[in-house]
Amino acid sequence: MVERLSGKVAMVTGIGSGMGRQVALRFAAEGAEVLGCDIDADAAKATVEAAAEAGTPIDSVQPVDLTVSGDVRRWVDVARERFGRADVLVNAGAIAPRTAPSGEMDFETQWRPTIAGEVDLVFLACNEAWPLLRASGRASIINLASVSAFRGSRQMAMLAHCAGKGAVLSMTKQLAVDGGPHGIRANTISPGLVRSAMTAEAEAVDGDRAEAILARTLLGRIGVPDDVAWCAVYLASDESSWVTGGNFPVDGGVLAV
Template sequence: MPGRLDGKITIITGVGGAVGRTTALLFAAEGATVVGCDQQDAAAQETVESVRAAGGRMTAAVGVDLGDDEAATAWVDSVADEHGGVDVLFNNPSALRFGPVDELPAEGWLFTMRNELTLVFYTIRAVWPHLRARGGGAIVNVGSIAGTRGSWSMPQSAHAASKGGILGLTYQLAVEGGRFGIRVNTISSSLTRTPATEHLLSKPGSPFDLEKARIPLRRFGEPQDIARAALFLASDDASYITGVNLPVDGGTAAVF
């Protein structure tokens, strides 16, 4: 039985993290050739080894600074040159700073904008001509419910603004890309259980206990929840879907 991404050259950024690794494994299992990148060498290599051990095809570059326009373009161009094109981009990397608006230093704001929004734009801009040359393709951005509503659990003005920016970028590029067959969508996840967030979610008396109680499905998200949504949006099953913000949040959007 053919996979949903058979023959697709797929770029996944941030493959060293839980969501990137889970998505790489799923995309490869569905027939994609996965090309990833991450700033963490060991984590990226572990993902590559996991994908290959499962019978998939994957390579990864390390040390690529996607927040640098020239570096992002050079890397994406090298992927397209090696594989003869690009079909899918899963825009997944994220690094941020939290803090109350009157305490967050300017450096924290700029760091978050660079590492959650600017690098998404640079990577999209780099892959755009290759998708056009291919006759179309799919871009799936990782947003957050923080981009559409405030949070009681933590002060996150920079994160909220960056993820709101991703939504605006998604809507605009869906319009610009339509005539080229380029689809652009965003997954807006709620707080997801990963090794990076486990200490927050498992802490007794955490403010996230109340947040969990308000989620209709009564659990936090898992990396595979995001990966499965990304697979759908990247595949031809979603060939008539573009400009969509897909909440993957256990029903949180229906409550707040």
């Protein structure tokens, strides 16, 4: 089979776990040269080892705090020195949102860390990598929004998370506008509930919360990281060369009803 990402240089954030890990592994399996990063050095190294064992090696810079401009610049500098360009940038990394009901959220310890961990890190990566994406001339930015960019939740306190993911959705549309003349495409994937350490910690994938979410999921199951990774492969590949400014729900049908 032809490798769908052969010859492409892909930068992927948050490769230590969840969707970022699976995107990095799937991209490598599809022939891309992957440079990842993560704030958790041990987790990133584990992903690198898993890729090597599979015969599809990737490389990584760690630890990288994606909310710190100097850390992001250090990661991008490695890509610049090694490849001179970036054909794909996937912003999969995120910090677990701080939750509190409306009217009870603390600005400094809950609101601001959530916005930094969902919006600032996307901006910083796109901003620093922009010259490398321009150098490609056929680049693809893939940002992870969420179904929470479109709807609230009765199961969890999601005020800052909804705001953050809504910002990612809108930011990506402007990135598509700005990138068009330079051959840079920009799209979002909006996952529904996906199994990960972060969603397990929030008690969202088991118990009453999960049952309530499953009740409105048309395909009757919680997502897995590979569901998102396959969509990212499409958006990273030349198959989507005329696709930009779009949003792709990967949610089992939650947004359909």
